[in-house]
Amino acid sequence: MNEDITRQLREAAEAHRPDRAQMLARVERGMAGPAVRHRARPFARSGTRVALAGLAAAGVLATGGLAVAAIVAAPSPSPSATVTTPATPSPAVSSPRPTSPRPTPVAPAPATTLGSSRPTPPTTSPSPSAGESQNGPLWSAGSLDSRSTIYWTQSNLALKTTQPLTSLTIEIRIVQTGAVKNTGTWQTLPSDDFTVTVQEADGALVYRWVLKPGRTVPAAGFEFAAQFNNGTAVRSAAGDGYRVDAQGSGGSASVRGGFVPTR
Known part of the structure; x- marks a missing residue:
């Protein structure tokens, strides 16, 4: 409409x-006229x-x-466009990363744990008077590893020879107290050069290393170790011992001794 x-x-x-x-x-013509107007007829007016x-x-x-x-x-006024000025984004403020001191490396726990058969090298060499023995080219010393506990023990044997050996037998005897149980052996010489056995005999747990025929032990120093569980009671190593029998170019030689705590 x-x-x-x-x-x-x-x-x-x-x-x-x-x-x-x-x-x-x-x-203008209508307005311009004589000052005295004659009376006109009504129709004219x-x-x-x-x-x-x-x-x-x-x-x-x-x-x-x-x-x-x-x-x-006239054009209809167009609606005024409202221009919105975008707010200037404020610079992103990155929160500083939490700085924490680098964790201090923790020394790993000893590899010899209760019931573990993982070999553990001896930590220190015994002093000259600790289970020490010498005969011909052989020198030996027996000690208890410093990481041994009331539940687990490692008996270390340090052996040195000044001449190459063509025959070598090492025997470590651990008195059976009713709870002694083998958990492993260890040596610095190649394991393939020896036949290693562990068995109970005459009230003791006997560890034995026998050099295989045709193999030679060079003139140097070596380490052997027997590992076992003690049970739950404090065990004394007073009855434990070792024996070494060897043969070389200069003849045969034997050393023996016991195991003393490491100083």
């Missing part, structure tokens, strides 16, 4: 072409009034048409 009225007004305003000069001339009223109405219509045309022709 509103669009139809608007269209009609627009068409009327566009079709109307008022002659302003002619309208102004008529108004009425005609003049009608003419003036028509001119006024035409002027009004013309003015209104122009106004409507101006309103219709």
Whole structure:
């Protein structure tokens, strides 16, 4: 409905072409006249009034048409776009990484644990008077490893020879107290050069290393160890011992001794 009225007004305003000069001339002629007017007939006055009223109405219509045309022709204001300025992002603040002191390396626990058969090399060599023995080219010393506990023991045998050996037998005897149980052996010489056995005999757990035929032990120092569980009671090594029998170019030699605590 509103669009139809608007269209009609627009068409009327566009079709109307008022002659302003002619309208102004008529108004001026109507106003210019003798000061004393003769009484006109009522019909004449009425005609003049009608003419003036028509001119006024035409002027009004013309003015209104122009106004409507101006309103219709004027472009409707576009809605103002609201421009939102993006907020400047604040620089990301990275939280500092928590700094923790580098963990202090912890020394690994001894490899010899309860019931373990993993070989553990002797930690220290015994003093000259600790289970020491010497004969010919052989020198030996027996000691208890410092990492032994009331539950587990490692008996170490240090052996040195100044001459190559073509025959070597090492025997370590551990008194059986009722809870002694083998957990392994260890030596610095190649294990393939020896036949190693562990068995109980005459109330003792006997560890034996026998050099295989055709193998040779060079002149040097070596280590042998016997490992075993003790049980739950404190065990004394007073009855334990070792014996070494060897043969070389200079003849045979034997050493023997016991195991003393390491200082």
